[in-house]
Amino acid sequence: MSKVCEISGKRPRVGNNVSHANNKVKRRFNPNLQKKRFYIPEEDRWVTIRVSTSMLRTINKNGIYNEIKKARLKGTTSL
Incomplete structure (x- = not known):
């Protein structure tokens, strides 16, 4: 199942975990x-x-x- 809001269309974003030593590791913000x-x-x-x-x-x-009406106009929902 995808991690997408059916009304607003919000999706996971990508960023970094940053350690105290400033090491960066990719992660997802769901x-x-x-x-x-x-x-x-x-x-x-x-x-x-x-x-x-x-x-x-x-x-x-x-x-x-x-909200469903707005989402239909924007094209983010199929309700």
């Missing part, structure tokens, strides 16, 4: 993804999606339907 079930009253259905926690806060603020 998004904090959670599996969450939402009810969409406009479409009268339940959907289960993997969303990042920052997107969960945005969904709580603006509503799931508005």
Whole structure:
């Protein structure tokens, strides 16, 4: 299963672990993804999606339907 937020499109980023001796080793910064079930009253259905926690806060603020609509326009979701 890919580590991509289904609404915002957040993906893993690449960076370095830097030691005290300034040695650099490549590492990945994964998004904090959670599996969450939402009810969409406009479409009268339940959907289960993997969303990042920052997107969960945005969904709580603006509503799931508005965020899915924005994601469809941006092309980051297939819901």
